[in-house]
Amino acid sequence: MKVTYNWLKDFLNINLAPKALSEKLTLAGLEVVSLAEIQGDFVFEIEITSNRPDWLSVLGVAREVAAITGLKLKTNKMNLFDGGNLKRKDSSLKIKIEDKKDCLLYTARIIKNVKVGSSPEWLKKRLESIGCRSVNNVVDATNYVLFELGQPLHAFDLDKLSSNEIRVRRAKTDEKIITLDGVTRLLSPEILVIADEHRLLAVAGIMGGKETEVTLKTRNILLESAVFNPALIRRAKQKLGLPSESAYRFERGVDLEAVKSASLAAQELILKSTSGEPSGFSSLGSSKLIPLTINLDVNYLNKLLGTAIPMPKVRQILNSLGLPVKTKTKNILTVKTPSFRQDLKLPVDLVEEVARIYGYDKIPKTLPAVKPRRKVLDKQEIISGIKNILSGLGLSEVITYSLVDRQLLHKSGIDTLTGLIEILNPLSKEQEVLRPALYPSLIRVLAYNLNQQQERVGIFEMANVFSGQINTVREDSLLSVALCGNQAFFTRQGLVRDEITLLHLKGILESLFNRLGIKDFDFSRPQDNRINIAVNQQPAGFMLNLSPQILEAFDIKNQRVVLAQVNLEMLLGSISLGKKFLDIPKYPSITRDISLVINEDLPVQELLAAIKVKGAPLLDQVKIVDYYQGKQIPAGFKGLTISCVYRLNNRTLTEEEVSPVHHDICSLLEERFGVKLRKASED
């Protein structure tokens, strides 16, 4: 909202420079977002919070300036409000209000023989300085009063009314009106209208109708000043998509007791600039509000703020805001809320008023005594830990939108689109649905970065995904990892490039699981391109080798992309960070390596499992220490070196004990699995 320095000076003799005033207003809660000098005046643009409709006028800001500076409002301006020179002359106009709840008060003033023309220069200049276009001397007068007193008004061309009855009623289904902006509006019963016996005159509180618009030909006018139900105006405004200065004020609530004085103020302006004659006034509804009585305990105030503001100071501040205060007891003040302060309902509202004017900056800074609680391992801490492990493994964290377009899912090969949660009011296609999976977003980030000439991309994200349930939405926290390009690392032999495979991804997940103390996990391969991950024998996620179709859909060329998606809740549920020390082995081990060549199709897991069974109880560990394919190995086969470590916990093993067992293992491998042993090294 904009007000000018000179306009404020109409209300009080400000003794502060515009800049200083702007700072004071800001610190009192009327944030001045800009201050500009325009034609010898200063325009303040103020951000008004939605709880203070009374500040949406020059008068309202002037009241605040009075409180901040201790100045008094000029009485000549305020005389308007005692209704002293309100010469009442009832008109023949009838007002009918269909439902009192929709319209608390409706007033209509008739002014005859107006000469519609342009407004006086001073008025034009003032309106234009706050960004309001001058129309004519009647419309400008209503706008001037709107900005000065905060009461929206509307002037109708009286002669265009088909009867002498004004009706405030709900619109009928499919009723239409052409509003002042020339647009035909289709109405409905949720919308309040102003009508005469035969047709619609205005969308109540929002915009007048074109047919009854005041034009240069207008001779007689009807000036409306009223109070409409804020929620109703808000709904109508939203339904019609038609914001206006009037609607802005009505939906926040106007001052009931200023309705008549605003009408009178506008009449005075109109009479002066159009040489018209007052010709009657009608009103229906109550024009007085029963004030609310709020008791403010000053001890409560000081306890809540952490201050020691004395009673007289509190009283003085409330008074300066135009609030009538009485002292009830030693500590309790009684405030009767004026009609322009409908926001004041509870004692705490008065506490804020006192704090604002006293100055937030004068309230001390203290530190509360926070009561410590027993430490528990919280989810955030574990998530943080996981992120650190993954970044330690060379991956970078990304954060992508939870809202995605269907196309992204389709491109990622997710075509079962049932159970997708759709957004009712997306601003664009990119916000169509809540994502049911994390990895499509990661593929997009990969593709983007490959496009930026990144040679290797290793990323992860931890976020929620969403799926539809009956009447509710299920949220699951997931971890997704995606890798592509070459893993390049230095060795003494120089840079070694290694194309990323599912094994690289598996290695990352194994490291993560190990660090989290997850002991029971398993990778199995139901399909060529898909690996299932189980934790504690429960499905916990999968790894994918992206198919050529998906790669092509994302325009990823000549790259293998592998990714994983793991259910985080499953991981969190399987974490065991409690550690138990096992004795360091007292007796030495004997290690025997087996080098062998096996058919590519033979899963090594089976081999290792068989070795373990055969080697028990002497065999302590069996692991793959090397593997190779290449020149010495025939196609369709792979070379492996398996290391068998024999150890007992209660004594030193001898070669003589180990050799037969190891021999049995070798025989088993040859006989059951048909492997070819290359050599059995001794070490």
Place this chain on the structure above:
Amino acid sequence: MDINSIQAQIEDDLANLVSAQALEEVRVKYLGRKGLFAELTSSIPGLPVEQRGVFGKEVNALKNKLLKLLEEKEKTLKTQSNVLQESNLDIGMPGIAQKLGHLHPITQVIDEICAIFNRMGFFVVQGPEVETEYNNFTGLNIPLEHPSRDAFDTFYLKEYSKLLLRSHTSPVQVRVMKTQKPPLAIIVPGRVYRPDAVDASHLFMFHQIEGFLVDENIRFSDLKGVLELFAQSVFGPDIKMRFRPHFFPFTEPSVEVDISCIICKGKGCSVCGRKGWLEILGAGMIHPNVFKQVGYAANKYTGFAFGMGIERIAMLKYGINDIRLFFENDLRFLKQF
């Protein structure tokens, strides 16, 4: 092969040797099971009888000499530093290690802020991103048909009336207070959603951190003290703060908090819009109506709550001028953090 040339060979082999591994190779070459000395020894029986004694002695002498040389070499190798073992190593070459990845700057800011409040005794709690209309609005004293809702434009879900994407982290206040009694000192990081048109400072998804402290006798002055400690921890001890009255439906009194511009130190620049101040968060004393909604006894507890946008803090902290960079996930951006 004659003894002298073997000896020359041994000396030659040992001369340029720099690693323990190479030394071991020399040892195996001469003294291993199939080494040269084994060969020499095994060749003795094939010699004429008169030569055997002399040759045997020579071989033994040479073997002893070799053992001595190996021992000496081993000592010198041990006393030299590892780096110098590889005489041709250039320390200007790249180091060899797994390169670390990077945590997203938003994560880093969240972790930092959580750590600051953890130290003050606050606990981290999380809430769902799909919320009920009640928790997001009504429970927080935001009436359904009131202009105060304009500040919280919200994504609604099709086919799930009364469900929405939370437009702020404050619903977690309602969730926590409905299930727990004070004292409460909670901090809530998370994603929030608002249908805002995308530009350099607006996105339809961003992150917030909500904090609240509820107990008997929590004061506005405590809020000021805690927020000052927070701001100085994040932005440095010289930062100045300004508390401006504001309006939030769920707090009363409400406040917006500014810090002195970290770019111009308050003089006025393009980052702060020549104001010298940067708005960083909203806060206030929890509204009695919120306590009423969650079923706390009237007037028993007081508390404060605050909320801030993480992207905003991160942009100020790192000098980032476009919020979209956070979600583009360009590695050239991410690797700077």
